[in-house]
Amino acid sequence: MRNTSDKTPIWKAIAAALRGDLAEGRYAPGDKLPTEAALAERFGVNRHTVRHGIAALVDEGLIRTRRGAGAFVAATPTDYPIGKRVRFHQNLIAAGRRPDKRVLQIEERAATDGEASALNIAKGDTICAYHGLSLADGQPIAVFESLFPILRLAEIAQALEDTSSVTEALRAVGVHDYTRASTRLTATRATATQALHLQIAQGDPLIRSSGVNVDEAYHPVEYGRTWFAGDRVTLTLEG
Structure with a gap:
């Protein structure tokens, strides 16, 4: 038996x-x-x-x-270097992933005090705000907001409409190279809207990266804020 x-x-x-x-x-x-x-x-x-x-x-x-x-x-976290030159498409391709971006909104509005300080403009000056979703192999990995000074980059909104690439849009308005002047990383939790875009639960952990990019004359051309899904990327700092 x-x-x-x-x-x-x-x-x-x-x-x-x-x-x-x-x-x-x-x-x-x-x-x-x-x-x-x-x-x-x-x-x-x-x-x-x-x-x-x-x-x-x-x-x-x-x-x-x-x-x-x-x-x-479970997805294998994507290696994402943060250094002097941060380029979304290049970073993802180097990690063996297929990069893509989805434009959520492009708007012009007045800069807040903190945004104005980061871009070295006056509070209330007009900025272009580009909101989007970054994907790797079709999976959303981050939501982002890129802010540009209109006084310095008058046609940036139209350039972003024509191409979702920040690098290509900046090149179209005369900024042929830019580098990262500063980066700040903090831990936070997903809001309801961020969770919806990233297909995670509200309150799940996020890594928030904020940084200022400058042109060759060291003038700020972009103030970027990105919220990465905590389990989908491994941020690495490069010298």
């Missing part, structure tokens, strides 16, 4: 099946897994058993769960 104690627990069998799905590429990094209800139907068990199996893969680092959003295949 067979010893039933040798049988594999159902939750371990579910974990093994899902592990096999990942190994075969059925789900790619960043993909959302089927719901607990759908998996329970697939395996013919209750949702508690499915949850136990998923928890095992979370412990292994293969799956990440987000409260209210579900379970996702």
